Amino acid sequence: MRCSADLAAFRLSATALLLALGLGGATAYAQAHPVAQPAAPLRTPAVETCVNCHAVQQDARLHDPMERLRGSVHAHAIGCSGCHGGRGNEPTAQAHDPEAGFVPRPDAATIANRCGSCHADARFIRRFREDLPTDQLALYYSDAHGRAVAEGNASAPSCLDCHGSHDIQSPSDPSSRVARRHVHETCGRCHADPAHMAGTRLPTNQMELWTHSVHGVAVLEHGNPRAPTCAGCHGAHGEYRDAGGPEGRCRQCHTDEAAAFDRSPHAAAYRRLGFSGCVACHGSHDIQRANGALGTVGGMGVCRRCHGEGRSSYDLARGIAGDAEDARQSLAAARSEVQALERDGLRVPALNGMLEEAEQADVQLRVAVHALDATVTRAAAAAVREPAQRARTLARSTRDRDRRSRHMWLLAVPVLGLFIALAALKLRAVERAKGGPG
Amino acid sequence: MSDDPTSRSGAPEAKLGRRSLLDLALTATAGGVGAMAMIPALRFASPPPRPPLGATGVVAGRRDEFPERSAKVVTLDGEPVLVVAVPGGDLRAFSARCTHLGCIVAYSAEREQIECPCHGGRFAADGRVLAGPPPSPLRELPVVLRGNEVLVVRG
Amino acid sequence: MEDPSVDSDPKPLRSLLHRLGALNVPRGDGLAFVVLFSVVVFLVAVEATTGVLLALYYRPSVADANASVRFVVTDVEYGALVRAVHHWAAHGLLVACGATLAWAVLRRAYRAPNAFAWVCGVGVAFLAMLETATGAMLPWTRQSVIEAEISSTLAGQVPVVGPLLRGLMLGGSEPGDLALARILGVHAGALPMALTFAVLLLALHAAGCTPRKASEQTIPLAPNAALRASIAAAATVIVLLLLSSFRTPPLAASAEVARASASGIKPSWFLAFMHQMLEAAPARMIGIPSASVITTALVLGFGAFALFPLVDRRGSRAMQAVVLVALAAIVGGTIRALLS
Numbered sequence: 002m003r004c005s006a007d008l009a010a011f012r013l014s015a016t017a018l019l020l021a022l023g024l025g026g027a028t029a030y031a032q033a034h035p036v037a038q039p040a041a042p043l044r045t046p047a048v049e050t051c052v053n054c055h056a057v058q059q060d061a062r063l064h065d066p067m068e069r070l071r072g073s074v075h076a077h078a079i080g081c082s083g084c085h086g087g088r089g090n091e092p093t094a095q096a097h098d099p100e101a102g103f104v105p106r107p108d109a110a111t112i113a114n115r116c117g118s119c120h121a122d123a124r125f126i127r128r129f130r131e132d133l134p135t136d137q138l139a140l141y142y143s144d145a146h147g148r149a150v151a152e153g154n155a156s157a158p159s160c161l162d163c164h165g166s167h168d169i170q171s172p173s174d175p176s177s178r179v180a181r182r183h184v185h186e187t188c189g190r191c192h193a194d195p196a197h198m199a200g201t202r203l204p205t206n207q208m209e210l211w212t213h214s215v216h217g218v219a220v221l222e223h224g225n226p227r228a229p230t231c232a233g234c235h236g237a238h239g240e241y242r243d244a245g246g247p248e249g250r251c252r253q254c255h256t257d258e259a260a261a262f263d264r265s266p267h268a269a270a271y272r273r274l275g276f277s278g279c280v281a282c283h284g285s286h287d288i289q290r291a292n293g294a295l296g297t298v299g300g301m302g303v304c305r306r307c308h309g310e311g312r313s314s315y316d317l318a319r320g321i322a323g324d325a326e327d328a329r330q331s332l333a334a335a336r337s338e339v340q341a342l343e344r345d346g347l348r349v350p351a352l353n354g355m356l357e358e359a360e361q362a363d364v365q366l367r368v369a370v371h372a373l374d375a376t377v378t379r380a381a382a383a384a385v386r387e388p389a390q391r392a393r394t395l396a397r398s399t400r401d402r403d404r405r406s407r408h409m410w411l412l413a414v415p416v417l418g419l420f421i422a423l424a425a426l427k428l429r430a431v432e433r434a435k436g437g438p439g
Numbered sequence: 440m441s442d443d444p445t446s447r448s449g450a451p452e453a454k455l456g457r458r459s460l461l462d463l464a465l466t467a468t469a470g471g472v473g474a475m476a477m478i479p480a481l482r483f484a485s486p487p488p489r490p491p492l493g494a495t496g497v498v499a500g501r502r503d504e505f506p507e508r509s510a511k512v513v514t515l516d517g518e519p520v521l522v523v524a525v526p527g528g529d530l531r532a533f534s535a536r537c538t539h540l541g542c543i544v545a546y547s548a549e550r551e552q553i554e555c556p557c558h559g560g561r562f563a564a565d566g567r568v569l570a571g572p573p574p575s576p577l578r579e580l581p582v583v584l585r586g587n588e589v590l591v592v593r594g
Numbered sequence: 595m596e597d598p599s600v601d602s603d604p605k606p607l608r609s610l611l612h613r614l615g616a617l618n619v620p621r622g623d624g625l626a627f628v629v630l631f632s633v634v635v636f637l638v639a640v641e642a643t644t645g646v647l648l649a650l651y652y653r654p655s656v657a658d659a660n661a662s663v664r665f666v667v668t669d670v671e672y673g674a675l676v677r678a679v680h681h682w683a684a685h686g687l688l689v690a691c692g693a694t695l696a697w698a699v700l701r702r703a704y705r706a707p708n709a710f711a712w713v714c715g716v717g718v719a720f721l722a723m724l725e726t727a728t729g730a731m732l733p734w735t736r737q738s739v740i741e742a743e744i745s746s747t748l749a750g751q752v753p754v755v756g757p758l759l760r761g762l763m764l765g766g767s768e769p770g771d772l773a774l775a776r777i778l779g780v781h782a783g784a785l786p787m788a789l790t791f792a793v794l795l796l797a798l799h800a801a802g803c804t805p806r807k808a809s810e811q812t813i814p815l816a817p818n819a820a821l822r823a824s825i826a827a828a829a830t831v832i833v834l835l836l837l838s839s840f841r842t843p844p845l846a847a848s849a850e851v852a853r854a855s856a857s858g859i860k861p862s863w864f865l866a867f868m869h870q871m872l873e874a875a876p877a878r879m880i881g882i883p884s885a886s887v888i889t890t891a892l893v894l895g896f897g898a899f900a901l902f903p904l905v906d907r908r909g910s911r912a913m914q915a916v917v918l919v920a921l922a923a924i925v926g927g928t929i930r931a932l933l934s
Contacts, residue, residue, distance in 0.1 A: 227574045254572050256559050346677070346845030348664035350514070357519070361542045364557040403674065407839040410675055413475055414835055417828045420468040424828070427465055428821040432813075472828070479672035483647050487670045516661065593657055 049080035049089030051096065069167040074174075078129060084115050109150045109159035113141060116160045137238045144239025156197060163187050163237075179237070181220055181230055185211055188231045207231075210286035227254070251279040261371035291367060321378045325370050328385035332359050335389040338396040349399055355392035359385050496592035502584060505530060510546030513591060519543050520580060520591050525564040526551060530584075532591045533566050533577035544577065553577065615816030617804045622811075623701055625819060630694045631800065632823035633830055634718065635793055637687040640834070641725070644680035645782060652732065654778040656771050659734040660848030667845065678838035684726045686834065688864055691719035699917050704902075705909035707803060714796040716900040721789045723864055728781035730862055734774060735846035741861070742769040742777070751886040752893065866931030867924045868892060895920075 051067075058064045070076060075083075082089035086102030097103050104111060117138035119125055126133050141147035141160075149157030161169075163179055170177035178187045189208035191197045198205050211217045211231070219228035234250040236242065241250055252259035262268060262278060271278055282303050283291070308318035339352050362384040369381035497515045505511070505524040512535055513520050519535035523546050533553070535543045542557035552569060553562040560571035567576050583590040619628050651670060653662040666673040695715055698704055704712035727745075731738040742764070750760035765772030805812050813819060861869040868888075875884040899920065906913040 225574050227572055256571070257557070343847065344844055345842040346664055346667035346674070348661070348668040354514070357543070361557065364540055364542050368557065406674065407842075410835050410839055413472075414832050416468065416471060416475060417832050417835075420465075420472055421825050421828045423461065423465045423468055424821050424825045427461055428818065428825070430461065431817055431821070469824075479675055480643070480647060482671040483673060483676050484650060485671070487665075 049082060050091075051081045051089050054093065066167040073165075073167060073169045074171050075169060079119075083119075084112075086115075109155075109157060109162075112159040112161055113138060113147065113150065136240075140236075140238035140240055140242075144236070144242055147239070156191075156200075158191065162191070179232075181226070184230045184232055185217070207286040214286060214288045215290050216288060229254075248277050248279055255279075257368045258371045261368055262373075265371060265373040267373050291370075317375060320375050321370070321373060324375075324378050324382040325366060328366055328382035328389075329363065331386045331389040331393070332363050335359060335392040335396070338393055338400075342396055342399060345403070347399060347403060349395065352392055352395055352399075355388045355395065358388040359392065362388065496580075496583070496590050499532070499582075499589040499591050502587050502589055505589065508548040508551065510548075512543070512545075515580070515591055515593065521546060521553065521577075522582065522589065522591060523553070523564055530582045530589060531565065532580040532582045533562075534580065536578075537573055538568075538575045538577060539571070539573040611816075614801075615814065615820070617801060617815040618808050618812035619804060619815050619819045620812055623703060625813065625822070626697075627694070627703065628800070628815075628819050629822050629826050630690065630697070631796065633826050634687065634690050634694065635797075636823075636827040636830060637683050637690060638789060638793060640683045641680065641687065642786060644676050644683065645786070647676050648680055649782055652778070654732075654771075654775045656734055656774060656849070659732060659774060660845075663733045663845060674842070675838060678841075678843055679834050680729075681843035682834050682837040682841075684722070684729060686830065687722045688719070688726060691715070691722050695719055696921055699914060699921060702909045702914055706903075706907055708799075709903035709907070711796055711799050711803075712903045713900055714792050714799065716896075717792045718789065718796065720896065720900075721785055721792060725781060725785050725789065727862060727865065728777050728785065731777050732774075732781065733845055734849050736849045737846060739769050739849045742773055746773075748885060748889050751883065751889045753886070753890060861931075863928060863932055867927030870927045870931050 055063055055067050067081075070081075080089050081087075082096075082103075084107070086104055087097055088095045088101050090096075095101070097105075107115065120133070121135050121138040123135040126135055137160075142151060146158050150159060163184075165178050170180075172179045174180060175182065177183065185208050192203065193205050193208040195205045212221065216228045216230075216233075219225040220230055229250070234241070259278075268278070270276075271281065302322075304318045304322050308314045335356060339349075339356055342349065342352070362381070366378070366381040366385050369377050372378070497513055497520070499511060499513045499520075499522045505522065507524055507528050508526055510521055510523040513522060520532050521535040521544060522530060522532045524530055533544075535545075537544050537555040537557065537560050539555065539558055539560050542555050544553050544555045544560070544562065546552075546564075547554050551564055553564065553566070554560070555562075555571065555573070558572050560573040561569040562573070562577050563569050566579050568574075581592045583592050619625055648666060651662055651666045651673075653659060663677070667677055668674075670676075698712060698715065727741070731741055746760045746763045746769075749763055750756045752759055763773070763776065764770075765776050804815075808814065860866075871888055871892075872885060875888055878884055879887045899917070902913060902917065903909070
């Protein structure tokens with residue numbers, strides 16, 4: 002493919018492009034995008050004569066892919082034959098010659114290999130981007146999707162099923178199918194479709210569950226750049242396969258909770274029972290903020306599964322859950338009292354400090370609970386309750402003082418009433434006197 | 440409270456006495472009401488016990504209170520602010536609120552970094568995220584030297 | 595005048611009071627208007643006094659405004675009282691103005707020779723409304739920012755002068771420090787000046803129209819009418835104190851720290867009827883953006899409401915009915931907005 006004809010054609014087209022853009026603009030463009038004019042020829046030229054015929058094709062299937070390629074990351078890097086094979090700059094028969102590797106609709110394995118021919122070649126890919134990894138193909142074949150393709154499963158996905166084909170975009174482009182806000186939809190196209198997943202034992206509600214989970218809300222509503230999408234836990238191409246699985250991934254962000262849990266009596270018990278650490282209590286795709294939803298309100302929620310009434314461990318578990326819940330309730334009460342004061346315009350800077358202290362202790366309590374140790378939880382809960390209680394006391398005394406001073410103002414009312422009465426008497430006297438003799 | 444001259448001329452003595460008593464009471468009450476209204480107005484205008492927060496910012500301390508690799512937390516508008524004397528002696532101020540869940544971060548002189556006690560977030564002395572869950576750098580606030588005084592100004 | 599000795603009185607103040615006191619006020623409707631007017635004047639005076647006090651501590655900048663109001667409420671002695679009275683007197687003023695105007699329509703009191711008084715009265719009510727609206731924006735809450743945006747956008751829709759008006763209101767392209775300083779200037783400078791002027795014109799008109807001679811149908815201003823006015827004023831103070839003690843005027847967080855969106859923000863009650871009109875209208879009317887149509891209609895409507903007695907000199911029943919229907923629509927819209 003590195004024949005001189007290709008090179009000549011490329012140079013010719015590049016010159017035409019330069020003329021078309023105008024010299025000044027083109028120079029600026031070339032400076033800003035050095036990639037567009039690489040020192041060495043590409044594997045396939047970005048401009049091929051395929052366009053001459055396909056641009057005038059009436060059939061949209063033959064025409065549209067070219068249009069879509071124009072806005073993609075590959076627009077300046079590869080032409081048609083880079084993926085479809087064939088001889089791009091030769092007449093129709095040669096261009097579409099299966100002998101030269103031409104495939105109109107490549108199958109999954111072909112796609113993976115053709116993408117890999119560039120993307121698994123570190124020396125080649127470094128010409129364009131310093132930071133692109135080149136291990137995706139190897140990872141892909143090590144993980145479920147790639148293995149299914151290797152086994153000949155026709156419904157397993159290739160690169161294009163997630164990344165798109167002609168209109169492929171960088172994952173950092175918000176319009177990309179694998180952008181943070183869209184990757185769950187892309188996975189969901191197969192994984193949320195019962196028909197597609199029919200042959201497997203996998204559930205199809207993960208996308209729905211994740212969308213409403215604490216992570217989904219963080220990604221989709223708050224735009225949190227760190228919260229995990231599907232790929233955050235499962236990996237995109239299989240990179241987390243040996244990292245302890247999805248659960249190992251919990252630990253990479255929630256380090257302190259994991260450390261506390263490892264010290265807890267649960268750690269050994271879960272290993273013995275074959276439970277997964279985080280998921281056993283929090284769930285996986287449907288993880289919620291660990292308030293009442295996890296079930297510590299009143300009935301101990303999730304703890305009850307193992308520590309229900311009648312079990313010997315019931316009292317211990319209830320003590321831990323109750324301490325945590327008490328602390329949270331006193332924090333919530335303090336917060337709402339302070340907010341009520343603020344709505345009435347009262348400003349007590351000391352209150353914010355106390356509330357702050359309690360909020361921070363609450364974050365630490367949320368970590369400490371993972372130690373599942375009554376003493377630790379009690380101490381952490383007390384650290385929340387104490388400042389919260391101080392805040393409530395101060396809020397209440399501020400409120401009382403405010404109320405007292407408000408009621409003091411009413412002392413003026415009797416005086417005003419007396420004035421009204423006297424004025425009314427005077428008015429009556431004046432009008433009666435005038436009415437009499439006048 | 441001027442009286443009506445026509446009604447006064449025809450009034451008997453006793454009535455006049457009672458009426459002037461009424462007049463007196465009315466005048467006194469009106470004066471009382473007026474005086475009562477003056478008290479809050481004067482008290483309102485007199486200097487308050489605590490002066491309001493300045494528009495510019497908060498004084499974090501004297502310059503010599505900040506040796507190299509030391510830090511101090513001050514409050515600006517009720518928000519904690521971490522003032523750090525970074526290696527080299529420059530002073531920088533950051534909102535002490537961790538960008539993850541809002542815990543108050545602290546400076547570790549030993550590791551020369553800012554650390555969050557809650558989820559292990561680590562920030563460099565210039566506020567960048569080094570490790571942990573924080574999604575964004577600490578918000579920096581301008582530091583101004585006024586003579587020997589270190590001022591943290593609203594960002 | 596009646597008493598020649600007054601002219602030679604060596605004490606001019608006493609002479610003036612004497613002359614004023616000697617004015618004759620009609621009984622019946624006329625007297626009621628005098629008492630209502632005195633309540634309006636009294637409330638304007640209360641607003642001026644408490645307003646000056648509040649201005650001692652207010653700082654018109656986006657960063658400080660909310661904190662300075664909180665400082666008044668929390669740290670200044672009687673601060674909560676002064677703020678509450680200022681708040682409730684403003685709303686009381688609107689109610690008093692509305693009641694006076696409504697009653698004037700019912701009694702057709704706008705007929706000659708009172709057409710001028712009616713124009714002034716509508717002016718006072720309109721200025722009071724602007725005072726309350728601008729005052730509510732001073733603590734620079736999320737609502738302030740949204741109201742500044744909405745009102746400047748509406749002003750921008752006024753034909754021809756719209757963009758100029760919007761620029762004058764905001765002092766820039768969006769609400770900020772300059773807009774806040776302008777709101778304060780209008781609230782504490784321009785509007786009080788105009789309000790005082792309008793009230794003074796009304797008082798002069800009323801003084802000019804009082805009957806010269808005492809008769810069966812009149813009572814002297816002092817002490818008969820003056821006593822009634824002071825009773826009304828004292829009763830007003832009692833109402834203000836009760837409202838202030840039991841209903842704290844709300845103070846939302848500064849727009850600087852508030853993270854809430856526009857949802858949950860309601861317009862002030864006296865602007866609610868306009869809001870209802872804007873909400874109910876389709877996006878475009880006769881090919882023009884409806885906000886523009888409604889703003890123009892409101893400006894014309896207010897103008898017509900203020901000026902109709904100048905045209906309708908006889909005070910026809912039909913015109914009265916039209917104005918009553920318009921007033922009922924405004925009251926109905928306000929009540930609907932309050933209930934929703």
